[in-house]
Amino acid sequence: MVSPSELKYTKDHEWVRVEGDTGTIGITDYAQDQLGDIVFVELPAAGTAIAAAEKFGEIESVKAVSELFAPVSGEVTEANDSLADSPESVNDDPYGDGWMVKVRFSDAAELDGLMSADEYEAFIEAESA
Amino acid sequence: MTMTDEYVSLDPQSDPSPAGVGGKLTFDRSSSGRKGVVLPALDVPESPLPDERFLRDDLRLPEMAQNEIIRYFVGLSRLNYSVDTGFYPLGSCTMKYNPKVNEDVAGLPGFAAVHPQQPATTVQGALELLYELQTWLCTITGMDAAGLAPAAGAQGELSGILMIKAYHQGRGDSARRKVLVPESAHGTNPATAAMAGFDVVSVPCDADGNADSGFLAENIDETVAGMMYTLPSTLGLFDREVGRIAEMLHANGALLYGDGANQNAFLSRARFGDMGFDVVHLNLHKTFSTPHGGGGPGSGPVCVKSHLAPYLPAPVVSSEGSGFSLTRPPKSIGKTMAFHGNFGVLVRALTYMKSLGGDGLRHVSENAVINANYVQARLKSAYKLAVDRPCMHEVVLSGSLQKKRGAKTLDIAKRLIDYGFHPPTIYFPLIVDEAMMIEPTETESIEALDAFCDAMLAIDRECTETPEIVKSAPTSAPLRRLDEATAARKPVLRWQPSA
Numbered sequence: 254m255v256s257p258s259e260l261k262y263t264k265d266h267e268w269v270r271v272e273g274d275t276g277t278i279g280i281t282d283y284a285q286d287q288l289g290d291i292v293f294v295e296l297p298a299a300g301t302a303i304a305a306a307e308k309f310g311e312i313e314s315v316k317a318v319s320e321l322f323a324p325v326s327g328e329v330t331e332a333n334d335s336l337a338d339s340p341e342s343v344n345d346d347p348y349g350d351g352w353m354v355k356v357r358f359s360d361a362a363e364l365d366g367l368m369s370a371d372e373y374e375a376f377i378e379a380e381s382a
Numbered sequence: 383m384t385m386t387d388e389y390v391s392l393d394p395q396s397d398p399s400p401a402g403v404g405g406k407l408t409f410d411r412s413s414s415g416r417k418g419v420v421l422p423a424l425d426v427p428e429s430p431l432p433d434e435r436f437l438r439d440d441l442r443l444p445e446m447a448q449n450e451i452i453r454y455f456v457g458l459s460r461l462n463y464s465v466d467t468g469f470y471p472l473g474s475c476t477m478k479y480n481p482k483v484n485e486d487v488a489g490l491p492g493f494a495a496v497h498p499q500q501p502a503t504t505v506q507g508a509l510e511l512l513y514e515l516q517t518w519l520c521t522i523t524g525m526d527a528a529g530l531a532p533a534a535g536a537q538g539e540l541s542g543i544l545m546i547k548a549y550h551q552g553r554g555d556s557a558r559r560k561v562l563v564p565e566s567a568h569g570t571n572p573a574t575a576a577m578a579g580f581d582v583v584s585v586p587c588d589a590d591g592n593a594d595s596g597f598l599a600e601n602i603d604e605t606v607a608g609m610m611y612t613l614p615s616t617l618g619l620f621d622r623e624v625g626r627i628a629e630m631l632h633a634n635g636a637l638l639y640g641d642g643a644n645q646n647a648f649l650s651r652a653r654f655g656d657m658g659f660d661v662v663h664l665n666l667h668k669t670f671s672t673p674h675g676g677g678g679p680g681s682g683p684v685c686v687k688s689h690l691a692p693y694l695p696a697p698v699v700s701s702e703g704s705g706f707s708l709t710r711p712p713k714s715i716g717k718t719m720a721f722h723g724n725f726g727v728l729v730r731a732l733t734y735m736k737s738l739g740g741d742g743l744r745h746v747s748e749n750a751v752i753n754a755n756y757v758q759a760r761l762k763s764a765y766k767l768a769v770d771r772p773c774m775h776e777v778v779l780s781g782s783l784q785k786k787r788g789a790k791t792l793d794i795a796k797r798l799i800d801y802g803f804h805p806p807t808i809y810f811p812l813i814v815d816e817a818m819m820i821e822p823t824e825t826e827s828i829e830a831l832d833a834f835c836d837a838m839l840a841i842d843r844e845c846t847e848t849p850e851i852v853k854s855a856p857t858s859a860p861l862r863r864l865d866e867a868t869a870a871r872k873p874v875l876r877w878q879p880s881a
Contacts, residue, residue, distance in 0.1 A: 290867030315866045316809040340871060381815075
């Protein structure tokens with residue numbers, strides 16, 4: 254499992270791809286592997302305000318329903334509606350087609366509190382030991 | 383009756399199995415004009431139907447001979463796995479053997495043929511049974527009053543939490559917004575608290591699997607309405623500090639709710655009331671042996687201390703003067719279902735209690751605990767224990783060691799089917815990686831436990847030597863591995879006629 258080096262990561266296994274003052278959010282390859290086959294994703298509509306470390310959606314796998322936690326605060330500009338019909342994208346391509354929401358950051362300084370790819374891989378290694 | 387052509391294109395030879403898996407449903411086995419029963423001659427005056435608009439001639443009903451329909455349903459029943467056919471260690475569900483004397487008693491006409499709207503004077507025996515059951519449940523739980531109406535554990539939970547809410551509101555205290563729920567609780571506990579309008583505060587577990595006492599000390603205050611404690615927990619563990627937790631809650635004006643769905647573990651050994659609980663629900667269909675599962679009938683009575691008795695769900699059975707009557711407690715939270723709960727389950731539960739007596743119930747729990755610990759002792763060398771200490775009625779293992787060798791918990795569960803066993807509960811509790819929750823129950827012999835443990839150990843060896851066999855299981859079941867992801871993503875919820 255390789256974590257893309259250009260992304261930022263949380264301890265709740267979400268990632269952010271920073272693109273200026275906006276970013277794309279999804280869950281990591283490790284997270285989708287732990288959850289198993291994803292069958293449903295519930296995402297906020299565009300215009301919704303989300304807050305760092307707060308719940309912004311839900312993800313359901315064949316094992317359980319889990320909450321999605323926002324890595325950063327901001328306003329949702331777009332949700333990945335294609336996951337309604339093909340939630341398996343989260344399993345197949347967690348860093349690509351399986352993205353969840355795009356947000357406009359309200360406090361870009363929050364990004365400094367997130368982990369790099371190397372830090373995240375060390376974190377999951379410690380967690381699964 | 384007219385059958386359209388699409389239903390009569392039946393070739394019986396194409397599906398010779400009585401009820402083939404993936405085979406034909408009754409609709410597809412139908413043959414126009416066949417009858418399963420012959421109706422007797424009309425022996426009452428013929429009368430016209432009230433309204434022709436309600437009649438239709440295109441209703442698609444299957445037409446089959448009696449032997450065909452009998453073979454069809456007997457065939458289906460033979461595909462079923464039940465506690466009457468084998469070991470069923472489904473953790474948290476308490477799939478114990480259900481003594482058949484329960485059925486004998488529940489089938490007595492005085493119980494089976496009464497109607498819930500009969501006048502109380504004509505059903506005094508049935509009401510006396512309910513009253514006696516309330517008394518037994520109060521004795522077993524150490525509580526002051528009981529209500530039998532909730533139809534299942536989740537209804538019992540909601541009743542209990544609504545009583546706590548009504549109790550605080552009755553005191554003019556509406557500032558209590560929080561309910562504490564340990565991570566080791568039944569999943570229904572946080573759902574219940576949320577449904578009742580509370581904010582759920584999740585309490586972490588310490589290394590022993592108990593509710594973290596430091597977290598509780600920091601979070602129990604005057605904003606807390608109560609705590610819901612599943613005891614023993616979903617880790618199969620008993621928290622010896624529960625009495626102290628009750629004191630902390632009461633000192634802050636909060637109440638302690640007991641999820642007694644696992645009461646099977648300490649009947650006649652310890653009592654919720656003595657530990658400081660204010661309200662507890664029991665799952666009669668589990669602890670007191672009535673057939674359940676697949677959405678079958680349940681019963682989740684609530685037992686309370688006297689300060690909550692006025693809030694019990696209606697009705698309760700009272701004994702005043704010479705007779706028994708159904709009454710509504712003065713500040714009742716209301717009704718949880720029509721009439722008086724699942725009466726047939728209540729009859730079976732009291733039959734079970736009375737046929738065993740207090741000493742018998744103590745043996746039930748002792749054997750349930752011994753059996754689970756026997757399984758734990760035999761399997762702990764091969765499977766990682768969630769928490770390494772003696773368990774109560776169930777043991778939680780992790781398949782994490784096996785996963786590293788290539789076969790995960792789901793594969794192990796499927797492989798158990800090939801060895802002839804119903805798999806345990808898997809991936810619950812959520813706090814245990816690759817969880818397997820095994821509840822053998824008290825009714826299994828040491829031979830049955832050994833056979834199950836031998837299979838688990840054999841599968842562990844297969845995870846090393848031939849993991850592909852484990853991953854392709856089951857091979858001996860009527861169906862191979864089911865595609866549960868597609869079943870959830872694109873569910874087909876009912877049969878449709880072919881176009």
